[in-house]
Amino acid sequence: MSKIAFLQGNEACAYGALYAGCRFFAGYPITPSTEVAEVMAKELPKVGGKFIQMEDEIGAMAAIIGASLTGVKSLTATSGPGFSLKQENLGYACITEVPCVIINVMRGGPSTGMPTGPSQSDVMQAKWGTHGDHPAICIVPASVQELFTETVRAFNLSEKYRMPVTVMPDEIVGHMRERIEIPEPGVIPLTDRTPPSVEPEEYKPYDTRFGDVPPLAAFGSEYRFHVTGLNKAEDGFPTTRAELVQQEEERQMRKIEDHIDDIVSYEEYMLDDADVAVVAFGSTARSARFAVREAREAGIKAGLFRIITYWPFPEKQIAGIAGRVKAIITPEMNLGMTFHEVMRCAAGKSTVSGIFRVDGEPINPGQILDKIKEALR
Amino acid sequence: MSNRYELRFSGAGGQGLILAGIIMAEAAAIYDGKQALQSQSYGPEARGGASKSEVIISDEPIDYPKATAVDALLALTQEACDKYSGDLKENGILLLDSDLVKKLPKGKYRVVKFPIINTAKNEVGRTIVANIVALGAMVALTGIVSKESAEKAVLARVPEAFTDLNRKAFLAGYEKAVAAKKG
Structure with a gap:
């Protein structure tokens, strides 16, 4: 039996993350996204997850990358100024190809802008906010139900393509309340990142023998690997070899370009x-x-x-x-x-x-x- | 579109008007089996400043989440009344706190007023339940949700220790509005 509830968009978003298997949240409260953090703080301990309020949004973005590298699906939520602060580490998640989901409830900007006012002005930032060429997936839900289901999809896409995914409701969608149907666990299929199929000594974190989305081992397991924000080779160590850098950058873009129809959705x-x-x-x-x-x-x-x-x-x-x-x-x-x-x-x-x-x-x-x-x- | 009914609860930040709107919407969506959508608009202040909570109730799915032509407006402060009465329908319901809103907006409305905050303070016993007094009055005046559903929705939202206080507040508002409408 699915559960019927009357929820706020931000609350539905948090329940969607939990449904998707998210077990780590790091964030810093900011209007109009704070309710996502509130629900995660209340619910994560009940399912064996961890919630941490960081010193700022930069730290929160760093924390979810670290948590996800250990194999735990991770989330952060923010708004406007906080999304700006996350951009540097969002780029780090892009180049290191770490799955994670970022919620950005759009308020007026630039800068502190209009904290309680609705806006849709961060859509370009979702693609171009962090520097360098990198793939981007950004989802813009329009209802409380969709904030739930699209947050689940965001986690699935993030795991499938091994990259950060942003979900960006405007303030109206984030704060409005509607009736919602929460499906039983298992009704919406969940995707998990591909684990390595080779022995630890043979493992490379960006091994292209397995296609454009290389398997990702859990940090802290018997699989040991290097993670860096520098352009890297298949083994994860920095490289400045021109052909390797070019190949790596193009492979990352192909993850999206070759799967447009799988990712694009509309009504x-x-x-x-x-x-x-x-x-x-x-x-x-x-x-x-x-x-x-x-x-x-x-x-x-x-x-x-x-x-x-x-x-x-x-x-x-x-x-x-x-x-x-x-x-x-x-x-x-x-x-x-x-x-x-x-x-x-x-x-x-x-x-x-x-x-x-x-x-x-x-x-x-x-x-x-x-x-x-x-x-x- | 014709059965779209729009309510707006307005006053100052901190008066509990967003909660009043949520309860109204829950009464419609959970207990009366209708479609309902609640949204809000408020300033950056924790307290003070004009604040509003809107509820759309319909038999059909609701697309636009904000009010287009308001059927019933509650205003607990003069500022809110001045700011938020512009799109009240002709012959729409205008519920006011008679102690705090002295200047009526221009237009043809069904004005109902009684001392809402004072009723909470002196008759129910706590100023904090003024929002529930106002909610009771809005339920009585609009008839858009049943009295039983609204009462259930109120009680589902409050801690058990405050059940009696809130029921008393809801019923006081309901009865005062019925009396004020007749008078």
């Missing part, structure tokens, strides 16, 4: 015969859905493409829509981040216009409906 609503498509995510997509229904009632053929996996960006799908509709509208609580991505994918096949809002207020359905009408004029 389409009334798009089949649409003249105008709204491309939105998070709470803004809920506003867009309301507007699309109202447009349909008024006889306007509008549809919604809701982004669930923001990175990798659903390029193929958006390009397809651009070829079928007259206009695309991108409402978002930032000053045009998705707009530019959509423009790139649409490549001139349809017009693209945005509704950008950064005043701490949500984009309401009326604003989107007006834009739909305007786009078809």
